[in-house]
Amino acid sequence: MSDARDRLRQYLEQRREMGESEFVLDSMSVDDALKVLASGATRAAPPAPVRSSGDGPPARGAPAELPRASRTEGVTEDWKSIVGAPDGSEADKPKAPKAAKRPKADEPGAPVVIPPELAAAASLADVAKAIAACKACSLSATAINHVPGEGNPNAKFVVVGEAPGATEDELGRPFVGKSGDLLTKILEAIQLKREDVFICNVLKHRPPGNRNPTDPEIAACAPFLLRQLEILQPKVILALGTFAAQTLLKSDSTIGQLRGIEHTYHGIPLVATYHPAALLRNPNWKRPAWEDVQLARRILDRA
Ligand code: URA
Secondary structure (H helix, E strand, O other), X not given: OHHHHHHHHHHHHHHHHOOOOEOOOOOOEHHHHHHHHHHOOOOOOOOOOOOEOOOOOEOOXXXXXXXXXXXXXXXXXXXXXXXXXXXXXXXXXOOOOOOOOOOOOOOOOOOOOXXXXXXXXXXXXXXXXXXXXXXXXXXXXXXXXXXXXXEOOOOOEEEEEXXXXXXXXXXXXXXXXXXXXXHHHHHHHOOOOHHHOEEEEOOXXXXXXXXXOOHHHHHHHHHHHHHXXXXXXXXXXXXXXXXXXXXXXXXXXXHHHHOOOEEEEOOEEEEEEOOHHHHHHOHHHHHHHHHHHHHHHHHHHHO
16 A cells, blocks of 8 residues: 555656646645645545546547547557556556646647748658758758658658657668667557658757757748648647647647647647657656557547
8 A cells, every 4th residue: 555655656746846736626736635645644536537638629538438449459468568567557546637738729820831842842752852952950061861751651640759869860760769669669559550650850850969959940840840741631640758749739838738638730639748768768657658649549540
């Protein structure tokens, strides 16, 4: 029992670090819950959480809301064997926290403008050529290769990461380092192969030393991603990590606040989750990441 209590305390502390202060459908705050835990007092079990993006239909995280049997059923064991068991058992699983802020849906007329020459790019290969020729920021001068993205030109599932790392820069391919290995396993856990999906990044050239991208670099690259998505017309986007999620959703919220719910990017359903590199560092995030990719899979299945 004290083990379960310790896990719950760790979980709550982690949620608090990520800026979350409230439970859903419960008057008790995270701080209050931590105080109760510290004092050893007990409290009646609160009702099950209901989560919604707040901008549209309720989030489709709850099994009862599924429009039809999910093709992710039965893959939990696969996930465990692939990425390792999520921490904690079902019995001591704490409630999912409420997103602290309304997610910002992308509106028509959003500031990303596709220049006419890029709008004329009719295929992903054309966009890749335009990326190869781009000199709009200094990254093309420091990078070895451009990394436009790769995958199925008819993909209905698109993965968007932050920016190429060293291995990706050397090979001109996205997510081929350690994070990429984990991403491949995550996709397999929801019965997708790399060749089924399209994988790309917000930035198409590596920032030197993997430093954070600057606002002008993001602005220079944004039309490429948007044009890729216009061509692909995916049914769901999986945004990996804080940077991709905040950039696509034009939000300052933490990834802990943005994950777990369905957003939209230019009308396309978007699910944000932890970056594979973060999962490698913090196994506590495997459980929420698993919930997120299952949500993305359900959105794909309902399409
Ligand atoms: N991290 C990313 O965000 N993208 C990659 O392509 C590789 C690592």
